Amino acid sequence: MLSTAKDEFEALYHRNVDHVFRVCFMFMKNSSEAEDALQETFLRAMEKAPPFKNEGHEKGWFVVTASNICKNKLKHWFRKKRTGDGDRLELVKHRDHYEFEVFDEILALPEKYKTAIYLYYYEGYTSVEIAELLGAKEATVRSQLARGRDMLKKTLGGEEYEK
Amino acid sequence: MKNKDVRQAFTSIELNDEQKEQMLEKIYQRKKQKKRTQMIALAAGILVLITSLLLLQNFLDGGGQDPLHGEDEYENDEEIVEDDPDEDDEIVEEPKDDEEEQEEDFERYIAFEIPPHPGGMGDELYMVDDLSELELKLRDSPWHSGIDVNKLQELGVASMPVFMNPFPSGMSTPEQAEKSNTFIVKFAEKLGLEIVDEDERRLEITLENGITLQMNLMDLSIIVSTDQEPETITEDTLRGKSIEETIEIYQEYYFPIVEDLISYRNPQRDLSYRLSDTTWSEFRVNYLEAFENPKEQFFHEQFNQIQFQYWATDYSEGDPMDFQGVSIPYYHFTPFEVLDEIPLKTLEEIVEEHKGREIFGQKLKLEHIVRAEVFYYTFPTAPYFPPVYKLYIKMENAPENFDIDLEDQMMIVPIEVLAVPEKYDREQ
Numbered sequence: 400m401l402s403t404a405k406d407e408f409e410a411l412y413h414r415n416v417d418h419v420f421r422v423c424f425m426f427m428k429n430s431s432e433a434e435d436a437l438q439e440t441f442l443r444a445m446e447k448a449p450p451f452k453n454e455g456h457e458k459g460w461f462v463v464t465a466s467n468i469c470k471n472k473l474k475h476w477f478r479k480k481r482t483g484d485g486d487r488l489e490l491v492k493h494r495d496h497y498e499f500e501v502f503d504e505i506l507a508l509p510e511k512y513k514t515a516i517y518l519y520y521y522e523g524y525t526s527v528e529i530a531e532l533l534g535a536k537e538a539t540v541r542s543q544l545a546r547g548r549d550m551l552k553k554t555l556g557g558e559e560y561e562k
Numbered sequence: 563m564k565n566k567d568v569r570q571a572f573t574s575i576e577l578n579d580e581q582k583e584q585m586l587e588k589i590y591q592r593k594k595q596k597k598r599t600q601m602i603a604l605a606a607g608i609l610v611l612i613t614s615l616l617l618l619q620n621f622l623d624g625g626g627q628d629p630l631h632g633e634d635e636y637e638n639d640e641e642i643v644e645d646d647p648d649e650d651d652e653i654v655e656e657p658k659d660d661e662e663e664q665e666e667d668f669e670r671y672i673a674f675e676i677p678p679h680p681g682g683m684g685d686e687l688y689m690v691d692d693l694s695e696l697e698l699k700l701r702d703s704p705w706h707s708g709i710d711v712n713k714l715q716e717l718g719v720a721s722m723p724v725f726m727n728p729f730p731s732g733m734s735t736p737e738q739a740e741k742s743n744t745f746i747v748k749f750a751e752k753l754g755l756e757i758v759d760e761d762e763r764r765l766e767i768t769l770e771n772g773i774t775l776q777m778n779l780m781d782l783s784i785i786v787s788t789d790q791e792p793e794t795i796t797e798d799t800l801r802g803k804s805i806e807e808t809i810e811i812y813q814e815y816y817f818p819i820v821e822d823l824i825s826y827r828n829p830q831r832d833l834s835y836r837l838s839d840t841t842w843s844e845f846r847v848n849y850l851e852a853f854e855n856p857k858e859q860f861f862h863e864q865f866n867q868i869q870f871q872y873w874a875t876d877y878s879e880g881d882p883m884d885f886q887g888v889s890i891p892y893y894h895f896t897p898f899e900v901l902d903e904i905p906l907k908t909l910e911e912i913v914e915e916h917k918g919r920e921i922f923g924q925k926l927k928l929e930h931i932v933r934a935e936v937f938y939y940t941f942p943t944a945p946y947f948p949p950v951y952k953l954y955i956k957m958e959n960a961p962e963n964f965d966i967d968l969e970d971q972m973m974i975v976p977i978e979v980l981a982v983p984e985k986y987d988r989e990q
Contacts, residue, residue, distance in 0.1 A: 409586065416582050424575050434585060441589045470787075471766065471776055502571035509873070509884055520565060521572040535772055539791065546797075551568065 412441055414454070415461045418522065422462055425513055426469030428506050436472060440465040459532040462522065466514040473510060504551055512547035515540050688954075688974040689966070693932055696954065696974055708935030708952050709860045711909070717856055721905045722936065724982055725898035725947040729782070742777040745895055746784060749775055749823060778889070782940065786820075787887030805883065809847060809872060812885045816870065817849075820888055824868060826851045844873040845883070864938045865893040901946060904982040909934055912951060912979055921975055922961035932956045932974060936981055949981040 419440050423433035443464060451457035508516065514533065518524040526544060530537040577585065690696045746767060750757060755769035766776040773788040792815050800808055821829070832848045849868040853859040871886040907915070913928045924930070933954040940947045957973040960966040966973065 412586055412589075413582070416585065417576055420577050421572055421575055425572075434588075437585060438589050438592055442592055445589070445593060467768070467774070471774070501567050502575070505568065505571055511884060516568070517572065520568040533772060539772075542791070542797075 408445060411444065411457070415458065416441075418458065419461050419465045421521070422465040422514070422517060423469055425505060425517060426466065426473065426510065432472065436465060436469045439468050443468070458522065459518075459524075459528075462514065462518060463532050470510055501551075508547055508550055512543050512550070515543040516547045519544055688976075689971050690974060691971060693972075696933065696972075708937035709856075711934040711936060711951070713856065714906075714936060719857055719906075721903050722949040722981065723900040723903050724949070725938070726901050727940075727945055727947055728892065728896065728898060739777075741896055742784065742892070745823075746775045746777065749784070749786065752819060752823060777892075782892040783889040784892070785887050785889050788885070791885075800883070805845060808883050809845065809870075812872065813847065813870065816885065816888060820849075820868060820890070824849075824890070824894065828852045844871065844886075846871050865898070865940075866891050868894070898947065904948075906936070906949065906981045907951075909951075909953075912953070912981075916979065921955050921977060922957060924955070924957055924959070926955070930955050930958070932972075939978075939980075951979050951981045953977050953979065 416437070419437050420433060423436040423440070424430065427433040427436055440461065444461070449460055451460065505513070505516065515526075515529055518529045518532065519526065524532070526540045527537055529535075530540045533540065688696055688699055690699065750767060750769055753769060753773065755773060757767050758770055759768040760766065766774065768774045773786070776785045776787075778785045795811060795815060799811060803811065826849070828851055829849050830852045832850070847870040849870070850866070851862055853862060868891070869889045871889070872883050873886055909928060909931060913926055913931075916926050919926050931953050935952045935954075936949050937952060938947050939950040953976065955975045955977060957968065957975060960968050960973060
C-alpha cells in the first residue's frame with residue numbers, strides 16, 4: 400500500500416473504529432468475535448474503497464456494513480450452537496449497574512432491531528435517514544424502533560419512557 | 563428508561579488506543595494473508611495448466627511413459643513453487659483463534675473425546691427412567707439426526723458411502739461459486755427484487771427490502787433471510803396467535819417462494835423442536851421429501867432438509883416471534899461426490915478396536931451400548947464426510963464429582979466414533 404493511500408486508510412480507520420466496534424460488539428456479544436467482524440468491515444472498506452459523499456455517508460456505510468457482516472456471521476448455525484454470551488463483562492466500562500443492565504438488554508434484542516436502535520439512539524439518525532441507509536421503508540424502520548423500544552421498556556421498566 | 567440511558571449504555575463500550583492499533587495491525591496482516599492465498603491459488607492454477615499441457619504433449623508425442631508419473635512435470639512443479647512472490651517473506655501468519663476453536667470443536671466429535679462437563683449443548687448426557695424415555699428425548703433433540711443401526715441392519719445395509727467435502731478449504735472454487743451464484747440469482751429473480759449490494763463473487767447478495775441471500779460454506783447451504791417483515795404480516799396479524807398459527811402465517815408467505823425453487827415431489831413438514839434458554843426461544847420447521855426407501859430417506863434427511871427458523875426473545879412472555887431465515891442445502895442442487903462405498907464396522911469391531919478406552923472412568927463394553935445410530939460427520943474443513951456411529955453408553959456408576967444417585971435413574975452418555983476406517987478421518 401502506498402504511503403498516501405495508507406495514511407488515508409488509517410485516517411478512515413480512526414474516524415470509524417469506535418462506532419464499528421460498538422456495532423460489532425452489540426451483535427456478536429463478545430470481544431474476540433467483535434474484533435474479527437471489525438477487521439472484516441475495514442478489509443471490505445479497503446478492497447471496495449467506496450466513494451463517500453460526506454462523513455455522514457461514510458459513517459452510515461460503516462455501520463450498515465458492520466451490521467451486515469455480523470448478521471451473516473450469526474447466520475452460521477454452527478456458530479450459534481457453540482457460542483455463548485462470552486466475555487461481555489471484559490470490555491464494557493459500565494459506570495453503574497443500571498447502565499450495564501441497559502446494555503445487557505440491548506445485546507439481548509433481536510438482531511433485526513439492533514441496527515435501527517443503534518442508529519437512532521446513539522448516532523442520532525432520524526427514521527427517514529435510517530430507512531435510506533438500510534434500503535428499507537420508513538414504516539418498517541419505525542416499526543423496528545417501536546418493537547425494540549417496547550422490548551427494552553418491558554425489561555427495564557418504562558415509567559419515564561420517552562417517545 | 564430514558565433515551566439517554568440507551569445512548570449512555572452504548573458509550574460504555576470502546577477499545578483503548580493500544581487495542582485500536584492492534585486491530586489496525588491485524589487488518590494489514592489479513593490483507594497480506596488474503597493476497598498470499600490469491601497468489602497461491604494463481605500459482606496452483608498455472609501449475610495445473612502447465613501439467614495439463616505437458617500431459618497433452620506427452621500424449622501427442624506417444625512417449626510411452628506413464629504421463630502421471632513422468633519426471634518432467636515434477637521439475638516444472640519445483641519451478642512454480644520457487645516462483646513465490648517476494649513479499650511472502652514479510653507475511654505474518656494470521657492469528658489462529660478461529661482455527662483453534664474449530665480444532666477444539668472437532669476434537670469433541672472424534673472418538674471418545676468426552677466433554678468435560680455434562681449438559682451444556684444438550685447432548686452430552688441423558689438422565690432417564692428407561693430407554694423409552696431416552697427415545698422421546700432424542701426425538702425432541704435438535705442435535706439428534708441419526709438412524710438406528712438396527713433399522714439399517716433390517717434393511718440389509720452393511721456399507722455406506724464416504725462423501726467428498728465440496729469445500730474442504732472452506733472456500734469455493736470458481737465453478738462452485740458459479741453454481742451457487744446461479745441458484746442465488748434465480749432465487750432473487752423469483753422474489754422479483756432488485757439486487758442492491760453484492761460481494762465480489764456474488765456469494766452474498768442483498769436485495770431490496772433487506773433480504774439477503776448468502777452461500778454459507780460452514781453449513782453447506784444457502785441462507786435466505788430478511789431484516790424486514792412482509793407488508794402483509796403486521797403486529798395485528800400476529801397478535802394473540804399460537805406458535806403454530808404464527809408459523810403458519812409466515813410459512814404461507816415464504817414457502818411458496820421456496821417451493822417453486824425446489825424439486826420435492828412429496829414435501830413433508832415437521833415442526834420439529836423448540837430450543838429455549840433464559841432469553842430466547844427458537845423454532846425450526848423442516849421441509850423434507852418422503853421416500854419409500856429408508857436408506858434414501860436417511861440420506862435425504864442428513865443432507866437435503868430445508869429448514870425455516872423462527873425465534874422470539876421471550877415467547878412465553880408474549881414477545882413476537884420473528885422469521886429468521888430459511889436454509890437450503892447446497893446438496894439440493896449439487897449432490898456431494900461419492901468417494902467410495904465402505905463397509906460399516908460392526909459394533910463388536912468398534913469395541914475391540916477401542917478396547918481399554920474409558921468413558922468417565924468406565925471401560926467400553928458391548929453390553930453397555932444401549933443404542934447405536936449412524937449419522938454423517940460434516941465438519942466444514944474436513945476433506946471427507948464419513949459415516950459416524952453415535953453410541954449411547956449406559957453408565958454403571960455415576961462419575962466422580964457427579965452428585966447423582968443411579969439407583970432410580972439411568973445415566974446415558976453418547977459418544978461418537980468413525981464407522982469406517984480411520985483414514986477417512988480429517989486430514990489423513
